[in-house]
Amino acid sequence: MSNAPTPSVPTMRDVAAAAGVSKALVSIVFRGAPGASDETRARVFAAAEQIGYRTNRTASLLALRRNKHIGLTMRVRNAFHAELVEGLQAAADEVDYRLVLGTVTANHDERHAVETLLEFRCEALILLGSTLTRAGLQELAATRPVVLVGRRVSLDNLDIVRSADDRGMEAVVDHLVSLGHRRIVHIAGGPGAIAADRRRGYIRAMRRHGLTEHTRILTGGASEADGWRAAEELERGEQPTAITAFNDHCALGAVDRLTRSGTSVPEAVSVTGYDNSFVAQLAAVDLTSVSQEPAVQAQWAIQAAVDRLEGRRTQPAQVVLEPRLVVRGSTAPPLGT
Amino acid sequence: MSNAPTPSVPTMRDVAAAAGVSKALVSIVFRGAPGASDETRARVFAAAEQIGYRTNRTASLLALRRNKHIGLTMRVRNAFHAELVEGLQAAADEVDYRLVLGTVTANHDERHAVETLLEFRCEALILLGSTLTRAGLQELAATRPVVLVGRRVSLDNLDIVRSADDRGMEAVVDHLVSLGHRRIVHIAGGPGAIAADRRRGYIRAMRRHGLTEHTRILTGGASEADGWRAAEELERGEQPTAITAFNDHCALGAVDRLTRSGTSVPEAVSVTGYDNSFVAQLAAVDLTSVSQEPAVQAQWAIQAAVDRLEGRRTQPAQVVLEPRLVVRGSTAPPLGT
DNA sequence: CGAGGTGACTAGACCGGTCTAGTAGACCGG
DNA sequence: CCGGTCTACTAGACCGGTCTAGTCACCTCG
Structure with missing residues (x-):
């Protein structure tokens, strides 16, 4: 033998x-x-x-004169990105491609990360929550397939995978209303298409429920500190019975502030997040949130890149997933019901 | 032209x-x-x-009949691992190696992840916080270079990079004592060499300061829920003025519980974490912690793997880094000082 | 002056696949 | 019976590097 x-x-x-x-x-x-x-x-x-x-x-x-490398930019500190990467990795393995990570950090911005990925001759690029300019994206996409995850932009030469943020936030409001809430405020995420979508979803749902007069939007942001500040501001003026925050981090900051100042969650006020990140799932946090289905988004993103690379598609694709409400312990009926 | x-x-x-x-x-x-x-x-x-x-x-x-792939196993949900990966990625780029990620998840255990990495013909393996058996590690390391990060094990055919957990915890106690604390308890991390080291560091420092009689160790764990439970247990019996937790997550759970039951941090009790993870750095959390210098550990790990691969070393290497105390707002002098 | 050594450079095999151009044989219709 | 088509299979060039075994010019030294 x-x-x-x-x-x-x-x-x-x-x-x-x-x-x-x-x-x-x-x-x-x-x-x-x-x-x-x-x-x-x-x-x-x-x-x-x-x-x-x-x-x-x-x-x-x-x-084959290929390398089957797909470049990926992400923020390491972003738990949602980490979850996406997990899915992307699995999906890429499945179709026999390798992911090359380009992490965006304080002293290594997105442009730089992309530059590195191009040095590696990546055949396609997947950008998580990109903040590149329209012009920059346009230029990149002229060279090779580019898939944008979680950013809305109207460009006709790249693919986009995202979830319907407006409908996600509407589902949150619907849930709160069904619990009996009426004074529901929204802590917004600042500028950016995604924050705008969530804000719009909130406004639309409030109107639909005949609660336009209770519509109230606070300036917030994506971090704990932003939520904290917004909650602080909330202490002045009429108290709401429920708060919808831009994302989980923001919600956490708000919860923290409320708790420390003696307002218990969810008894005195209900709070919701967005992203259904690891931290929202923690027993000690137990935050009602909205899942963006990272695994599914990952699957689509890889699919989109590979379809382009293997010539199965030349037209731009845009996939908008339906978000999924995840009810946990941070929401409850308002006091007196 | x-x-x-x-x-x-x-x-x-x-x-x-x-x-x-x-x-x-x-x-x-x-x-x-x-x-x-x-x-x-x-x-x-x-x-x-x-x-x-x-x-x-x-x-x-x-x-060259090579592929310069280094396999890497990690837990996606672990913020400390995410930070390590950032450093590993950078270090690998530097020496022209590619990292192949193998994520350990609920339905994809470490053995399975390693299996996948071997399928990819990775030339070396870097395992973050491995939980493989000694025999399993021994066997793996017989095939190719293996670098263990953050786990202590006495095997003579693999390399280890970790930080001195005992000394890190000693530094925490020193800090608390210097603030005037004497009743300092420790929420332990359960079995495992790292938890044992930190526990030992706590005990040793307490003895060194003549506080043996105040030594008190609670059963904890690595998660928020564990910290929460330990803090709950603490409510019975004599209250300490400071708590040293196994890690940041555990500390967070404890802080959460304490705050909700009306014990303010750091006024009534100081709390410390370990790992200096992203979450400890958040403004709303602001947790005194210990940095394990992930960037440096990453650098060493890559170095160790590459040295082996390029035949610059055949003897096992063990690098033990000095942890660094990071003082933040969760620690303060005890009441009445 | 010739043997031997050294530094700069080159031809061409080789790594382990993919793929083009081609062969051999079976089948088929007129 | 013969040209044409189809299927199953093969030889060998090729991908773009690395590396061995050279060649050649020049230097050194007995």
């Missing part, structure tokens, strides 16, 4: 010899290309199995 | 032609290998610059 001194890993040549066919045929079989009989395929696979052959990706990529 | 219809990316052959030398010489120059005069090197680089040449990594790796 092993009379050859073969110390290294087996190659196609070895499989060919073992199966009594040519190297080219083994290649055909392993690529699933047409041009081999079923009988032969089985024999080749058996021989490969026998000697423990696995195709050498490097050699394959060289011959 | 461009009379050739060259539509594709330039190769070594093109550079060779442009510089009037052989392909082999260009290779020598780009690898920084000996065998070319300074004058020629300059000419080759100039020619390459001129035509925009970049070496094709795939071809290079094929010829």
Whole structure:
């Protein structure tokens, strides 16, 4: 069986010899290309199995003149991005692509990260929550497939995957109203299309429920500190019975402030977040939130990039997912019901 | 200048032609290998610059019979791991290696993740907070370089990078004592070498300060829920003036519980975490903690793996870093001082 | 002056796949 | 019976680097 001194890993040549066919045929079989009989395929696979052959990706990529690298920019500190990456990684593995991470940090901005990814000759780019300018994106997308995750922008040469933020926030308001709330305020996320969408969803839902007069929007942001400040501001003026925050972090800051100043959640006031991040799920936090279905978004993003790369599509694609409300302990009926 | 219809990316052959030398010489120059005069090197680089040449990594790796992949297992939900990954990524780029991520999740355990990385033919493995058995590690390390980050284990065929957890916890106690605290309790992290080290550091420091009689250790864990439970237990019996928790998450859970039951931090009780994670740094949290210097650990881990791969070392290496205390607002002098 | 050494450089095999151009044989219709 | 088509298969060039085994000019020294 092993009379050859073969110390290294087996190659196609070895499989060919073992199966009594040519190297080219083994290649055909392993690529699933047409041009081999079923009988032969089985024999080749058996021989490969026998000697423990696995195709050498490097050699394959060289011959194909490709590298199957997908560049990915993300913020490490962003728990939602971390969750997306998990899904992206799995989806990329599935279709035999490699992810090259480009992390955006304080001293390494998005432009720089993208630059690095291009140095690596990434064939496509997936940008999580990009803040690049329209012009910058346009230019990038002219070179290679670009998929934007979680950002809305009207450009016709790139693909977009996001979830319907307006409808997500509407679902939150619907939930609160169904619990009996009427004085519901919104802590907004600042400028940016996503924050605008969530704000709009809030306004629309309030109107739909005939609560326009109770509509109240506070300046907030994406961080705990922003939520904290907004909650502080809330202490002046009429108290709401429920607060919808731009995201989980913001909600957490608000909860923190409220709790410390003696307002209990959810007894005195209900609070909701957005993103359904890890932190919202923690027992000690238990925050009602909205899931953006990161795994599904990841799946779509990879799909979009690969479809472009393999020429299965040339038209821009835009996928808008339906967000999912996740009810937890931070929301309850208002006092006196 | 461009009379050739060259539509594709330039190769070594093109550079060779442009510089009037052989392909082999260009290779020598780009690898920084000996065998070319300074004058020629300059000419080759100039020619390459001129035509925009970049070496094709795939071809290079094929010829070298390598892939320069380093496999990495991590927990996505772990903020400290996220921070480590950032550093690892940067360090790997620096030495021209690629990181292949294997995420450990609920339905994809560490064994499985490692399996996947091996499928990818990773040349070395870096395991963050591995929970594999000694036997499992031993077996893995017999095949290829393995670097353990943040786990202590006595095996002589792998490299270890960690920080001195005992001394980190000692620094915490020293800090609290210097503020005037004497009744200092510790919420432990459960079994495992790291938790044991931190516990030991606490005990040792307490003894050193002559506070052995105040030594008190509560059962805790690594999560918010664990900290919450421990704080709850604390409400029975004598109240301490300071609490040292196993890590930031655990500390957070404790703070949450304390605050909700009317005990203010840091006025009534000081609380410390460990890891100096993102969450500890948040304005709304502002937790005194201990940094494990993730960037430095990352640097060492990559170094260790690459040194092994490039044959610069065959003996096992163990790096123990000095942790760094980060004082924030969750610690203050005890009441009545 | 010739043997031997050294530094600069080159031709061409090689890494392990993919793929084009081609062969051999089976089948088929006229 | 013969040209044409189809299927199964193969030889060998090729991808873009690395590297071995050279060649050649020049220097050194007995």
